[in-house]
Amino acid sequence: SQTIHQWPATLVQPVGSPLSLECTVEGTSNPNLYWYRQAAGRGLQLLFYSVGIGQISSEVPQNLSASRPQDRQFILSSKKLLLSDSGFYLCAWSRWEGSYNEQFFGPGTRLTVL
Amino acid sequence: SQQGEEDPQALSIQEGENATMNCSYKTSINNLQWYRQNSGRGLVHLILIRSNEREKHSGRLRVTLDTSKKSSSLLITASRAADTASYFCATDANYQGSNYKLTFGKGTLLTVNP
Numbered sequence A: 001s002q003t004i005h006q007w008p009a010t011l012v013q014p015v016g017s018p019l020s021l022e023c024t025v026e027g028t029s030n031p032n033l034y035w036y037r038q039a040a041g042r043g044l045q046l047l048f049y050s051v052g053i054g055q056i057s058s059e060v061p062q063n064l065s066a067s068r069p070q071d072r073q074f075i076l077s078s079k080k081l082l083l084s085d086s087g088f089y090l091c092a093w094s095r096w097e098g099s100y101n102e103q104f105f106g107p108g109t110r111l112t113v114l
Numbered sequence B: 001s002q003q004g005e006e007d008p009q010a011l012s013i014q015e016g017e018n019a020t021m022n023c024s025y026k027t028s029i030n031n032l033q034w035y036r037q038n039s040g041r042g043l044v045h046l047i048l049i050r051s052n053e054r055e056k057h058s059g060r061l062r063v064t065l066d067t068s069k070k071s072s073s074l075l076i077t078a079s080r081a082a083d084t085a086s087y088f089c090a091t092d093a094n095y096q097g098s099n100y101k102l103t104f105g106k107g108t109l110l111t112v113n114p
Helices: none
Strands: A003-007 A010-013 A019-026 A032-038 A044-052 A055-058 A064-070 A073-078 A087-094 A103-105 A109-113 B004-007 B010-014 B019-025 B029-037 B043-050 B055-058 B061-066 B071-076 B085-093 B108-113
Touching (some): A019 A032, A103 B043, B019 B029, B019 B085
Parallel strands (some): A010 A109
Antiparallel strands (some): A003 A019, A019 A073, A032 A087, B004 B019, B061 B071
């Protein structure tokens, strides 16, 4: 069976510090990978998605970046965090089944920027 | 802009009652999905309805889709305290190159009181 891991679970960082969040998927190959951010009491905002190694699509211009160094590894980074980067970050994977795209979510990382 | 918008934003009911949540969207879609999120956790897929379907059932869940009105509803029958969660609709737009992405609404927070 497939599993998706995210770490860390919780992170408190000062403004201006760097960020690295990691997501890995097990039990599947060549998944589509996604990073979302969820502000408190809000819906999900798609940040990045990737359909293959080294292929990253950015949805929202901001000070975040994403990389996919391996097939089942997706990393979200920032060189300098802003207060507005606080939120709940969710990684998800999917496999295009020909006509639909069901996504499977990780447990999330709660980021607080102080 | 958001593709899906849930209504109401919050719903509080007693155990045993039915809960109905609605979702509206703006562009034509391939499929519409409903997800559930327990507080502080990742999202879990509940049910998918294709654009050529009008109604679908899964256990205590009933989903309807009206493509002419660009709306969907999720009915949870005989609710339980464990159904307390946020519920999101998600759509994938029906145009080339978009099938990898889902657009989520802001969600409905359902509270089921014992």
